[in-house]
Amino acid sequence: MKTIFSDKATIVIRAMLSQPEKKWVARDFEKEFGVGRARAAAVLSILRKKGFVGGIRSGRLAHNILLNKKALLDEWLKFYSFELNKTYLYYSPYENVLPRLKDYFEAKKLANGYALTLHTGANFITNYVNTQAVYCYLKDEDFNEVSLDLRQALNLKELRKGGNFYLIRPYYKNGAFFNNKKINGYNIASCLQLYLD
Structure with missing residues (x-):
């Protein structure tokens, strides 16, 4: 090992x-x-x-x-460093894109296919961090297909720098989704994964 x-x-x-x-x-x-x-x-x-x-x-x-x-x-x-993940940067024209994200995954019957992390996930737990950026893990096994469909559904524009919407292919393909929490209908990475990230 x-x-x-x-x-x-x-x-x-x-x-x-x-x-x-x-x-x-x-x-x-x-x-x-x-x-x-x-x-x-x-x-x-x-x-x-x-x-x-x-x-x-x-x-x-x-x-x-x-x-x-x-x-x-x-x-x-x-x-571990968050940089071990593969991150793709996008711009979302929607001011409040999270409900659209949740609706997308529910409509596709992939409710557990994502997990919010970093400040996006932490804000659901603490309410201390307010950020306009969305950080979202997608499951590795269907990352390419889901990310393409999600980008089209949410009208996300690909960027080289900056952005307000981050799709993340996790380094920990299984671990990033271990013990996720459901808060207000959203999948949030576990407290441990939030701490590591």
Whole structure:
């Protein structure tokens, strides 16, 4: 394993951070999150060696429990940067484009096909950041098709610089959508993903 901060490996970390008091075993990640048992065991082993995870190593009471959340997040932030995502810049002529975005995904029956991030997502949680720009993750597997259709539906104009609407192909193809929240009918990236971004 190259890094514990690869897309699939971070599902283990994201799950543990979402339930920090839980006692985990490798098969938990296979059943609940689709991460292979061998990969989960490898991630847990590295986390244990780095001091992020403790617990009982073997036997019928074997388990892993998160020990040092802050240090784990600090190490993750050394690896991850928002610039690892592929970002496409556009201009939207609409002053309030978010309802149109939500309506588009609902009409296409792709309600979970996007997640708002950065200031756009954070504003739904805190209401402290007011920005006119929209930052929107789209699922990687159908990014090209959906982004083209969405650009036409919302009348987005492609730009080289600036812009007020950002479509983002996520570095974390699975992780960027892990534990998303639904707030006022909008898909918002998880608090963890907002923190990382």
